[in-house]
Structure formats: structure tokens, C-alpha cells
Amino acid sequence: MDVLYGVAAATGERLEPGYPVSTAADVAHACIAAEAAFDPYRARAADERAALLDAVAEEILALGEALIDRAAAETGLPVARLTGERGRTVGQLRLFAQVVRDGHWRGLRIDPAQPDRQPLPRPDLRQRRVPLGPVAVFGASNFPLAFSTAGGDTAAALAAGCPVVVKGHPAHPGTDALVADAIRRAVERCGMPAGVFGHVRGAGNELGAALVRHPAIAAVGFTGSRAGGLALMRLAQQRPVPIPVYAEMSSINPVVLMPCALAHRGAELGRAFVASLTMGAGQFCTNPGLLLAIEGDGLAAFEAAAAEALRTHAPQPMLTDGIRRAYAEGTARLAGREGVVELAAGIAGDGVASEEARLFVTDAATLRDAPELAEEVFGASSLLVRCRDLDEVIAILAAAEGQLTATIQLDAGDEAQAARLVPVLERKAGRLLVNGWPTGVEVAHAMVHGGPFPATSDGRSTSVGTLAIDRFLRPVCYQDLPAALLPPELRDGATEPRMVDGRPA
Numbered sequence: 001m002d003v004l005y006g007v008a009a010a011t012g013e014r015l016e017p018g019y020p021v022s023t024a025a026d027v028a029h030a031c032i033a034a035e036a037a038f039d040p041y042r043a044r045a046a047d048e049r050a051a052l053l054d055a056v057a058e059e060i061l062a063l064g065e066a067l068i069d070r071a072a073a074e075t076g077l078p079v080a081r082l083t084g085e086r087g088r089t090v091g092q093l094r095l096f097a098q099v100v101r102d103g104h105w106r107g108l109r110i111d112p113a114q115p116d117r118q119p120l121p122r123p124d125l126r127q128r129r130v131p132l133g134p135v136a137v138f139g140a141s142n143f144p145l146a147f148s149t150a151g152g153d154t155a156a157a158l159a160a161g162c163p164v165v166v167k168g169h170p171a172h173p174g175t176d177a178l179v180a181d182a183i184r185r186a187v188e189r190c191g192m193p194a195g196v197f198g199h200v201r202g203a204g205n206e207l208g209a210a211l212v213r214h215p216a217i218a219a220v221g222f223t224g225s226r227a228g229g230l231a232l233m234r235l236a237q238q239r240p241v242p243i244p245v246y247a248e249m250s251s252i253n254p255v256v257l258m259p260c261a262l263a264h265r266g267a268e269l270g271r272a273f274v275a276s277l278t279m280g281a282g283q284f285c286t287n288p289g290l291l292l293a294i295e296g297d298g299l300a301a302f303e304a305a306a307a308e309a310l311r312t313h314a315p316q317p318m319l320t321d322g323i324r325r326a327y328a329e330g331t332a333r334l335a336g337r338e339g340v341v342e343l344a345a346g347i348a349g350d351g352v353a354s355e356e357a358r359l360f361v362t363d364a365a366t367l368r369d370a371p372e373l374a375e376e377v378f379g380a381s382s383l384l385v386r387c388r389d390l391d392e393v394i395a396i397l398a399a400a401e402g403q404l405t406a407t408i409q410l411d412a413g414d415e416a417q418a419a420r421l422v423p424v425l426e427r428k429a430g431r432l433l434v435n436g437w438p439t440g441v442e443v444a445h446a447m448v449h450g451g452p453f454p455a456t457s458d459g460r461s462t463s464v465g466t467l468a469i470d471r472f473l474r475p476v477c478y479q480d481l482p483a484a485l486l487p488p489e490l491r492d493g494a495t496e497p498r499m500v501d502g503r504p505a
Helices: 024-042 046-062 065-075 079-102 152-160 173-189 205-213 226-238 259-282 297-311 321-335 364-369 390-399 412-428 466-472
Strands: 003-007 014-020 109-111 125-131 135-138 164-167 197-200 219-223 245-248 255-257 290-294 341-345 358-363 381-387 403-409 429-434 473-479
Touching: 003 065, 003 173, 014 173, 024 125, 024 164, 024 197, 024 205, 046 079, 046 152, 046 173, 065 079, 065 173, 079 152, 079 466, 135 152, 135 205, 152 164, 152 219, 152 466, 164 205, 173 197, 205 226, 219 226, 219 466, 226 245, 255 259, 259 290, 259 297, 259 381, 259 403, 259 412, 290 297, 290 390, 297 341, 297 358, 321 358, 321 381, 358 364, 364 381, 364 390, 381 390, 390 412, 403 412, 412 429, 466 473
Parallel strands: 135 164, 135 219, 164 197, 219 245, 255 290, 255 403, 290 381, 358 381, 403 429
Antiparallel strands: 003 014, 109 125, 125 473, 341 358
16 A cells, blocks of 8 residues: 655655555445435535535634644744634535525526416526536645635535535645544534545645546536646546536736835835745745836835845745755756846745845846746745836736736826726736735735736636635526426525515625
8 A cells, every 4th residue: 555645845855644545446436425425415504514614614623733733844934824724624614504505506596487477488497507527626735725625626616515525735734634633524414425525645646646537526626737727728628528617727817016115115015025935935826026117216225125025035845846946946047147136035945945035137128039937836936027108017917828817006196007007017917005915815805816828727716715606506597487497595485585577686
């Protein structure tokens, strides 16, 4: 039996215990169990599904400091950060429990029959949204709790009525095992079918491929690299019955520094930028990897303050050696390019667990001729582009790939020019910010954590916030069904929120 061990991110030491690696047979067993659980689970009352989500939150909290300690060892992330992430994980589970109880997610619509309508009568039409089926969820490396085993994809799928089969991320098997056991306890405690939650683990790609290919799987949730997301999308489309893949992949999250903002608070912005850039060793999908600014005195103040703040920044351990090596290679490519200059670097890393943060500078013409300079370097690296005017800024944004976020730093005197940016940014990003920094995603009803390709595989969706439930639902219309055959919530007299003839009722 193959065994998977965790590795201490800060030292490279092997962590005990080892965990058995799943086989293809284990994947098939989990998927078949999920399929068997699907109809019984989706038929459960909303209160029962909500109670499961609340129970998962309670069981995660009951793990106490053992969960935080293990996650800190495996990821190198600070205890304070992980404690906050646990709170976010529990919070989003509880938020989805509220969504399930509220009932609006069902999307109930009724167009009553009009038998006397001329020239043709209208049939009785009733619509609701139903769950897709079992969902495969891939744990993320950079959020061992909030985007992993019991993370947002799992919470949204369970809320929608879909059983989940999770492939735990191999970089934190101990954290993954603790949370998986907590979910199993919640499933048993709530009297749900055991197949509502399945779990597999392993370091190779074969396991994930087998999961996506299994005919019981109806959708996929993924957070990770562009290469990984594209591979899953290909697998899903090559199936006899293709399925949707909701993949969050890559983003450089451009930040536009407007002239008045730079003139009035350039130094302040420089320091705040570095704080955002280096948070969590830069290993956030919303890290500010591209800065666009019009040349001027304010930009000089920004650059000086950012360089000073960066030079004193001590590096943190990166999540895995593979991520560290990819970061080192990416920054080396930038450093070696003609027309690109390193403005500043942080305190040198040890080249084993950590690497220094780096800020590079180029101009709009260089970026226009070499657009690959704007490719994501996952970690605390960013590229500042000096532009002659707003037209150059807009040209760069118009040519950019899809993004999770786009930010404008402005003062009152910038608003007229910023109005030209908003329509461009709406086409490029899922979330627009003013006078903030993209790192940090609020779990809320209005949040969008998604964007045009390649930020995500489907820019119409979000992986954070209550709208995430929509990914795992589809509409069904019932025409002229007698009341006895209708779902209870679509029958006359039901109390769930609904639209009747296009109006709230």
C-alpha cells in the first residue's frame, strides 16, 4: 500500500503519520456511493440539508488547535492567518445553511394556465432549479481550509443538494484528513447517506483524471494552476457526456494608480501595495501582480516608498517546493528580460523554503511588444508599468486577459478619467475595487470571485459568496403536471419564495 506523507513547509521534514494513497477502485467506490446517495439526499427537506452544513461547521470547530497546528506545519502559514481562515470556512458553511433555509436558490417560477387565451391557450408552466448530481472537488494548495476539503465548492455543492467527492491536496494530507473525518462525523450525526461525502487522496494526476472521467460525476470544482484547470476541462469535454468544470486558474489583478491619488498619497500607496503583495508570501489568487501608472512626480514617491518597504520585508516559507521553484524561475525570467528593471527586492530567501519578494519596472511599449511579461508569477512578485498617459493604460487593459479583480486607486480629481476605465475593466474582471487592494475576499451575497477566462473557466460564475450555489443547479420546467406529481414547493399554496407571472408572490 502506497503512503502519502505531509512535509513541513518551513524545513522540508517529513511529517507523521502517513496516509494511505487512494486507488482507482477507491475513486470508483466513492463515485458510485455518491450516485446512490444523490436522489435520497436531494429529496431531504431544506432544514435537514442546512443542518448538515451547520454540523460540518461545528465538527470543524471541535477539532480545536490540532487542526491549526497541523495546517501551519504543512503550509508554513502563520497561526493567525489559519485561525482566520478557519473562521471563514465555518462562516461560509453557516451562510450556505441560511441560503438553503431561505429558499430563493430554488428559483421558483409559475406561469398559470390561460385556457381562454387567444389565438392559443397557454399551458400551466412551473419551474424550479434542481441539483446537477455528484460533484468532484479538488482541494487548493494556498487555502488549506477555505478552498479545500470543506471549502466553498464543497459547501455550495452540498447546499445545492449534490453529494461531493473531494480529492484532497497532496501538500497538506494531515489537514485534509482531519477535515474529512469531521465531515464524515457530521454526515453520520445528521443521518445522511454515507455517500453524500466521499474522499480520495494521492499525489499523481491519474487519481484526479479517474475522478473527472467517472460517469457518476456531474460537475467539477477546482482552484489551482492554469495547466491543471485546462487539463481537467479537456478531460471533462472528452467524456461521452461532457460536464461543466468550474476552475479558478490564474490572475494578475491589475491595479491602476491614478495621477491625483499618486500626487496626494503616493508614498502611502507604495507601502500599502507592498503589504498586499507580500501577504501570505504572495500566494493569493488575488495578488496584485500588475501595476499601471502614468509617469509623474507622484509615481516617483510611490516607487521610493514601495522599494523601501520591500527591502525590509523578510520572506516567509512558500507552500511547497514546487511553488517555490516556479516562483524563482518566473522572477528570473523577468529579471533577464531587456527593458525590465528590478526596482527592489526583499530580504533574500534561503532558496529552500522561501524566496525574496520582488518588484520589477518596465514601460508600456516594452509590455506591448512582449505581452508574456504580464503572465502570472505565483508569489510575491509584481510588475510596474510606467505609462505616458491614460490611453496607454487603457490599451494595456484592453489587451489583457480575463482577471479575478481590477483595482483603481483614485482621488476626487481622478474620477472623470476613471470613468473611462470602468467599461474596460467590466469586460476584463469579475470584481472592481476602488481605493482598496485585491487581497482578501469577503464571503457575502454580492461577492464575485470569478472572471473572464483564464481567471476562471466560466466567467458567469463565482466560487465565493452565495451565488456560488448556482453552479451546481439547473432549471427544470413542469408543464401541465397534476398537483400530485408536482414538487411540493411548486404546488398551489406552498410558501416558498416564488415568481408568479413574472412578479414576486
